[in-house]
Amino acid sequence: MMLPLLVVLSLLNGCAEKEKFIVYGSPQNESEVEALINEEDYVDRSTVIQYDGSMLVAVQIKPWEKWKKTKLEKKLQKKFEEKYPNKDVFVSADYKIFYEANKIKKDQIEDNKLSDKITELIELAKEET
Amino acid sequence: MEKEQYQQLEQNVTPKPPYLKNVAKAFLVGGLICAIGQAVSLFYIIFFNFTEATAGNPTVATMVFFAMILTGLGLYKKIGQFAGAGSAVPVTGFGNAVISAAIEHRSEGLVLGVGGNLFKLAGSVVLFGVVSAFFVALFKYILVTIGVVSW
Numbered sequence: 001m002m003l004p005l006l007v008v009l010s011l012l013n014g015c016a017e018k019e020k021f022i023v024y025g026s027p028q029n030e031s032e033v034e035a036l037i038n039e040e041d042y043v044d045r046s047t048v049i050q051y052d053g054s055m056l057v058a059v060q061i062k063p064w065e066k067w068k069k070t071k072l073e074k075k076l077q078k079k080f081e082e083k084y085p086n087k088d089v090f091v092s093a094d095y096k097i098f099y100e101a102n103k104i105k106k107d108q109i110e111d112n113k114l115s116d117k118i119t120e121l122i123e124l125a126k127e128e129t
Numbered sequence: 130m131e132k133e134q135y136q137q138l139e140q141n142v143t144p145k146p147p148y149l150k151n152v153a154k155a156f157l158v159g160g161l162i163c164a165i166g167q168a169v170s171l172f173y174i175i176f177f178n179f180t181e182a183t184a185g186n187p188t189v190a191t192m193v194f195f196a197m198i199l200t201g202l203g204l205y206k207k208i209g210q211f212a213g214a215g216s217a218v219p220v221t222g223f224g225n226a227v228i229s230a231a232i233e234h235r236s237e238g239l240v241l242g243v244g245g246n247l248f249k250l251a252g253s254v255v256l257f258g259v260v261s262a263f264f265v266a267l268f269k270y271i272l273v274t275i276g277v278v279s280w
Contacts, residue, residue, distance in 0.1 A: 094180045094181045094182065095171075095174055095180075095181050096174045096178075096179065096180040096181060096184075097180065099174065099175060124178060124180060125180060127180065127182070127183055128182065128183070129183060129186070
């Protein structure tokens with residue numbers, strides 16, 4: 001009797017509201033970025049890491065929209081590039097990038113290492129095999 | 130006894146296979162194997178430098194390795210008897226087909242026995258996989274050239 005109840009409760013627990021938008025790095029346009037991502041309703045959770053001229057946007061796309069992952073990624077990339085033409089923006093919907101971006105936030109990595117880390121992640125995301 | 134009569138008799142005697150039960154078993158075990166595969170994939174993503182796009186290769190290798198150990202211990206046979214296609218359709222079934230052929234022909238020597246018969250069962254999987262991949266790629270290439278879809 002107790003077991004099914006526990007399973008249902010633990011499953012429903014996942015529905016609890018998580019921190020949806022995280023922006024880390026030099027604080028300059030947090031609310032603007034958040035509003036930009038908020039417009040796209042296919043984005044489930046996102047983490048944005050920015051340092052100087054570079055900006056890493058890691059998003060997680062909602063389950064049923066994942067079929068169109070690459071297309072949505074490109075769309076978001078284009079949107080960000082239009083909005084910030086003088087910034088080096090990189091959008092990724094890959095779980096690895098999202099995980100690492102959250103880790104950067106959690107470990108509170110300092111600014112001088114941040115730019116190296118961002119380039120490393122961008123290179124990783126571009127790998128194909 | 131006529132041919133039709135015999136068939137009638139045979140159909141009456143043969144027990145009906147429990148289709149629904151078999152489907153449920155295959156679904157559950159196949160799903161379990163895929164869940165393990167997903168866990169292995171997440172393991173590679175979190176602890177190594179693999180992305181969602183690149184984690185596929187090591188995951189497949191690991192799953193075949195698991196199937197290899199289970200086949201060697203004689204456990205995969207039991208899973209196969211219980212789940213049927215649920216254990217044969219995932220990549221672990223391919224691993225099982227390769228390894229069991231290798232074990233079976235070990236006594237005939239390494240080159241002509243194991244080497245010659247390794248892909249006896251799994252060869253068709255490789256062949257039709259490659260051929261169908263070729264035709265799918267060709268089809269998509271034509272569609273892209275016409276301009277219906279993009280890469």
